[in-house]
Amino acid sequence: MALPRWQERYPMPVGRWSRSWDRFVALWAGLNLLCVAFDISYVPLRTFWLQRNLYPIPSVPLVVPLAAIPDITPWVDPIKGIEPHRETQAYLRQFRQLDAALRVQPVGAALSPAQLSLLQRQRQLTLTLIETNPFLASEGSGTLEKIKSRLRQRVNTDSARDAARTLFSPAWLQQHGWQGERLFWQEQVLPLVATNYWRSIDGNGRPTDHFWRIDLLLFQSVFALDILLRVIRLRRRLPGLSWRDALLRRWIDLPLLLPFWRWLRLLPVVERLQSSGLITIEPLRAVVSRAVVALLAVELFEVLVLQLLDGAQGVIRSRQWPQRIRSLCSHQSVSGSNEERELAALVRIWAPLLLSQVLPRLGPELQGVLGYALKQSFENSVVPAPLRPLQPLLGVETGLGQQLASGMVESLLDLSKKTGQQLSRRDQQQLDLLQRVLDRFWEELAVALEQGEGLARSQELLCVLIDGLKGTYLSQISRSSIESLIRELDALTTAAASADFPASAASPKAAPATPQP
Incomplete structure (x- = not known):
C-alpha cells in the first residue's frame, strides 16, 4: 500500500533558484494575507488599536492593558481616510481646559466666574453630544449609549441629560470634589469619546481606502511576476501548451490579482505554502473530507443506486424492449x-x-x-x-x-x-x-x-425483482455505519504507513522530485 498523502514528499521544483523563489513568494503571499486581514479588520477594531485595552468579559468592567503594543493609528488612519471628528475633539479640548482650571480647586471651595463659565460650557457640550450623536459618522451609536449609561449610573438617575446637568453643577463639585470626578471622566467617559472619528468619501461615494496602492506596489506586482514565471516554466515543460491554457492552469492564483474579495487569497496562499513545502494541510483536509463523507455518503449512494435501478426499470417497462434486444x-x-x-x-x-x-x-x-x-x-x-x-x-x-x-x-x-x-x-x-x-x-x-404473454410477465417479474433489490439495498445501507468504514480506512492507512516507514527510513536518499509548475 502507498503512504498517506500527508506523509508523501510534495513535488518540488528541481532548480535551487526556483525552489528559493517559490518559498519567498509563498512567505510574501502569507505576509500579504496578514496585511489584508489587518486592513479588513482595522476599522471595526480601531478602538482596540487606539486604546490597546483588552476586555476579556464584555459584561464585566475588567480591562487588560496592552501597553507593549505601539499606537499605530497615526500611520494607518490616513491610509483609511480617517480624521479626528471636530465635535468630539472640541469636547476633549474643552475638558482639558476645565481640568486645568479645577485641578487646584480645594474641596468645598466656591468656584470663580471663569471656572463657572468653563463648567457651563462643558455641560452644554455634553448635552449637545447626547442630542446630536456625532458617533453616527463612525457607526458608533453603541458608544454613545455606553456613555449615557455610565452617566446615569454615576448620578443614579433615569435621564442622561439630567445626569450631565448634575455632574457639571457647582453643588455636585463642591460636595464630591473635582479629583474623584476627574478620574470618572478620564477613565470611563473620555476614552469612549476619543474613539469617534470622521472618514472621508472618495469619488465613487465609498469610504476612502488607499491600501490598494500599497497592495499593488508591494505585493500584486510580485504576484504577477511569479505567475508569469510559472506560466513560462509550464510552457517550457509542455511546448504544445498555449498561453491561454497555461494561464488557465494557474486559475487558483487569480484572487492574488483581484482588488476585491481579497479574503479569497487564502486559497492561493495555502496552495503556495503547501507546494513550496513550508506547511502541509493534508491532515486537515482529510479530517474535513471525512466529515463531509460521513454526512453525505449514505444520501449520495442511495440517490445514485436508485437512479440506476429506476433507469433499468424504465428500460424494462418500455414497449420497445424487444426492439432493444433486436438492436x-x-x-x-x-x-x-x-x-x-x-x-x-x-x-x-x-x-x-x-x-x-x-x-x-x-x-x-x-x-x-x-x-x-x-x-x-x-x-x-x-x-x-x-x-x-x-x-x-x-x-x-x-x-x-x-x-x-x-x-x-x-x-x-x-x-x-x-x-x-x-x-x-x-x-x-x-x-x-x-x-x-x-x-x-x-x-x-x-x-x-x-408472442404471447411472455413479454408482459417478464417485465413484471423483473421490475418486482428490482423493487426487492431497492428495499434490500436501502435497508442494508441505512444500517451500515459510515463511521466504521472511516475507522477501517484509518486502520488500513496506518498499517500502510507502518509497513512503508522502515523502507523509506532505510533509503539513504529520497527519490528525485518531479518539477511542479
Whole structure:
C-alpha cells in the first residue's frame, strides 16, 4: 500500500533558484494575507488599536492593558481616510481646559466666574453630544449609549441629560470634589469619546481606502511576476501548451490579482505554502473530507443506486424492449467491420478457454457424475428386481457404468479440445458463423418475447425483482455505519504507513522530485 498523502514528499521544483523563489513568494503571499486581514479588520477594531485595552468579559468592567503594543493609528488612519471628528475633539479640548482650571480647586471651595463659565460650557457640550450623536459618522451609536449609561449610573438617575446637568453643577463639585470626578471622566467617559472619528468619501461615494496602492506596489506586482514565471516554466515543460491554457492552469492564483474579495487569497496562499513545502494541510483536509463523507455518503449512494435501478426499470417497462434486444444484432449495432464485432470476438476468446482448458480439467468430476447417473439407471431398468440382491451382478453393473462414463467423458473432452483449438484459430468464416448464431439468438429471443404473454410477465417479474433489490439495498445501507468504514480506512492507512516507514527510513536518499509548475 502507498503512504498517506500527508506523509508523501510534495513535488518540488528541481532548480535551487526556483525552489528559493517559490518559498519567498509563498512567505510574501502569507505576509500579504496578514496585511489584508489587518486592513479588513482595522476599522471595526480601531478602538482596540487606539486604546490597546483588552476586555476579556464584555459584561464585566475588567480591562487588560496592552501597553507593549505601539499606537499605530497615526500611520494607518490616513491610509483609511480617517480624521479626528471636530465635535468630539472640541469636547476633549474643552475638558482639558476645565481640568486645568479645577485641578487646584480645594474641596468645598466656591468656584470663580471663569471656572463657572468653563463648567457651563462643558455641560452644554455634553448635552449637545447626547442630542446630536456625532458617533453616527463612525457607526458608533453603541458608544454613545455606553456613555449615557455610565452617566446615569454615576448620578443614579433615569435621564442622561439630567445626569450631565448634575455632574457639571457647582453643588455636585463642591460636595464630591473635582479629583474623584476627574478620574470618572478620564477613565470611563473620555476614552469612549476619543474613539469617534470622521472618514472621508472618495469619488465613487465609498469610504476612502488607499491600501490598494500599497497592495499593488508591494505585493500584486510580485504576484504577477511569479505567475508569469510559472506560466513560462509550464510552457517550457509542455511546448504544445498555449498561453491561454497555461494561464488557465494557474486559475487558483487569480484572487492574488483581484482588488476585491481579497479574503479569497487564502486559497492561493495555502496552495503556495503547501507546494513550496513550508506547511502541509493534508491532515486537515482529510479530517474535513471525512466529515463531509460521513454526512453525505449514505444520501449520495442511495440517490445514485436508485437512479440506476429506476433507469433499468424504465428500460424494462418500455414497449420497445424487444426492439432493444433486436438492436443487439451486429447488422444494427455496429458498422459491420470485422474489428468492431465485439461480441463475436469475445465469444471467440472465451469459447476456447472453456472448451480446451476448463472442461478437460473437470474430467474426473464429470466421470463421477455420469457414472453415478448410469449406475442409477442400470439399477432401475437393466437388472430385474429378483436379481438385484446378487452381488456379482451389482459389481458387473458398477464396472459397466464406470466404463461407459469414462468413454463418454473422454469422447466429449476430446471433442471439446478439438473444438476449442479450432475456435482459437482466426478464421473469417468462423467469425461469420459465430456472428450469425448470436444475431439469430437475439432475433429469436425478441420474437419469442413479442408472442404471447411472455413479454408482459417478464417485465413484471423483473421490475418486482428490482423493487426487492431497492428495499434490500436501502435497508442494508441505512444500517451500515459510515463511521466504521472511516475507522477501517484509518486502520488500513496506518498499517500502510507502518509497513512503508522502515523502507523509506532505510533509503539513504529520497527519490528525485518531479518539477511542479
